[in-house]
Amino acid sequence: MMCREKSSDSLPRSDLMKTGLKVIFVVGKGGVGKTTCAAALTLSLSKSFNTLIVSLDPAHSLGNIFGTPLLGKTKEIAPNLSAMEVNMEHAIEDYLRESARKLRDMYSYLKTINLEGYLDTIRLSPGIEEYATLEETERIISESEGKHEIIVFDTPATGLTLRVLALPQISLLWGEKLVKLRKQILSKRAVMEKVEGERKFVLDGKEFKLSTTEEKDEVMQELLKYMRQVQKVRELQVDAGRCQVMTIMNPDRLSFFETQRTLNILKQLGMPIGTIVMNKFSGRQQELEAVVKAEATFGRQIIKVPLLGTEPVGMRPLEEFSEYLNAKEWLPPGGGDN
Amino acid sequence: MKPISFLVHFLKDFERGIRSRSTDYLAYELRELENIFSLLLLGSLIGVPSPPSSLSFRLFPHMLREIYVMGKRTKDADDVSGEIFGLFAP
Numbered sequence: 059m060m061c062r063e064k065s066s067d068s069l070p071r072s073d074l075m076k077t078g079l080k081v082i083f084v085v086g087k088g089g090v091g092k093t094t095c096a097a098a099l100t101l102s103l104s105k106s107f108n109t110l111i112v113s114l115d116p117a118h119s120l121g122n123i124f125g126t127p128l129l130g131k132t133k134e135i136a137p138n139l140s141a142m143e144v145n146m147e148h149a150i151e152d153y154l155r156e157s158a159r160k161l162r163d164m165y166s167y168l169k170t171i172n173l174e175g176y177l178d179t180i181r182l183s184p185g186i187e188e189y190a191t192l193e194e195t196e197r198i199i200s201e202s203e204g205k206h207e208i209i210v211f212d213t214p215a216t217g218l219t220l221r222v223l224a225l226p227q228i229s230l231l232w233g234e235k236l237v238k239l240r241k242q243i244l245s246k247r248a249v250m251e252k253v254e255g256e257r258k259f260v261l262d263g264k265e266f267k268l269s270t271t272e273e274k275d276e277v278m279q280e281l282l283k284y285m286r287q288v289q290k291v292r293e294l295q296v297d298a299g300r301c302q303v304m305t306i307m308n309p310d311r312l313s314f315f316e317t318q319r320t321l322n323i324l325k326q327l328g329m330p331i332g333t334i335v336m337n338k339f340s341g342r343q344q345e346l347e348a349v350v351k352a353e354a355t356f357g358r359q360i361i362k363v364p365l366l367g368t369e370p371v372g373m374r375p376l377e378e379f380s381e382y383l384n385a386k387e388w389l390p391p392g393g394g395d396n
Numbered sequence: 397m398k399p400i401s402f403l404v405h406f407l408k409d410f411e412r413g414i415r416s417r418s419t420d421y422l423a424y425e426l427r428e429l430e431n432i433f434s435l436l437l438l439g440s441l442i443g444v445p446s447p448p449s450s451l452s453f454r455l456f457p458h459m460l461r462e463i464y465v466m467g468k469r470t471k472d473a474d475d476v477s478g479e480i481f482g483l484f485a486p
Contacts, residue, residue: 157453185449186449186450188448189448189450189453193450225448228447232447233447233451236437236451236455239436243426246422246425246429247426249422250419250422250423253418253419259461259464261460261464266460266461268461277455277458280455280458284454284455
């Protein structure tokens with residue numbers, strides 16, 4: 059078998075933690091073994107670092123791999139190793155409930171409208187799942203500062219993951235345009251106020267003052283707050299010292315093409331592309347050719363993990379599996395040898 | 397009324413008229429900007445390219461004024477020429 063030799067070196071702590079929390083996104087086509095690779099990698103990293111693995115996939119299997127329920131809560135499953143499966147249904151519900159509360163506060167005259175029914179429809183509108191995933195990712199990263207040293211995100215199938223990863227950049231572009239437009243509105247309101255005095259408008263008998271400064275304008279404040287949050291995620295995404303995307307593929311043509319598309323999009327997003335793993339590698343001539351082609355196309359060495367006779371489920375099998383992944387190579391730069 | 401007093405009154409009224417006329421244009425421009433702001437955020441409902449829904453949802457609760465203006469603009473949409481010519485009316 060032409061696979062990487064098992065590696066049991068302990069990982070160097072060195073300067074790794076000087077730049078704070080590290081984040082690894084494990085991506086790949088559905089069924090290639092993302093969750094298994096992510097779990098094995100996390101187990102390996104936990105020997106040297108306080109590590110958290112989070113499943114963002116709505117079709118979770120992390121709990122099955124570790125053999126313990128993980129839905130919706132962080133659980134310490136081994137020394138230095140915590141795991142959780144994000145309950146996306148709850149995340150979306152929480153998000154919509156909070157939106158509904160804000161809407162109710164502001165649009166009090168809409169009390170007669172059945173807001174709950176309306177939100178049931180919004181739940182299915184495009185973009186909600188992506189945003190809920192991004193918001194959960196951001197929340198987990200913020201809450202993990204100082205608690206964990208490395209977070210490994212096991213992601214959903216490529217399509218959804220790429221849309222989530224693209225969201226910060228798209229949101230920032232839109233945000234910048236909207237801030238510019240809002241500034242124009244506020245400056246014109248300020249001119250009007252100078253000429254005509256304080257301006258108000260009345261709606262259903264209630265009087266509302268029109269804000270003229272950025273500090274007093276709720277829309278501008280919310281817009282800037284949103285941009286600060288998104289900017290934080292975006293900065294992390296493009297920081298090769300803190301973030302890496304690890305790609306898992308299988309030795310077949312469909313997997314190759316999807317990996318190629320994924321890497322192109324990640325490159326466009328400016329995200330640091332880390333190790334590529336070819337999982338379920340049996341060593342046949344055709345597969346060896348696939349590896350050569352992948353290495354030439356992607357410009358990097360591919361880590362080969364053999365097709366195992368039994369499923370790597372549970373701690374011991376995962377530990378054996380992890381020996382094929384040289385975890386040192388999965389760390390973002392800055393975690394090099396002393 | 398003495399000619400000088402008449403002239404003062406005339407100039408004051410003229411200045412008030414000019415000021416009012418200038419803010420009419422500004423108010424119109426401002427309403428359009430507020431309307432465009434809402435349309436951009438809620439445009440997906442009518443097929444206009446929109447920012448991610450998350451951004452729209454975040455701002456939506458604070459956009460009472462803009463949604464009010466958008467509603468009003470929609471109501472007046474069948475009389476756009478009336479509104480424009482109204483700006484030039486004496």
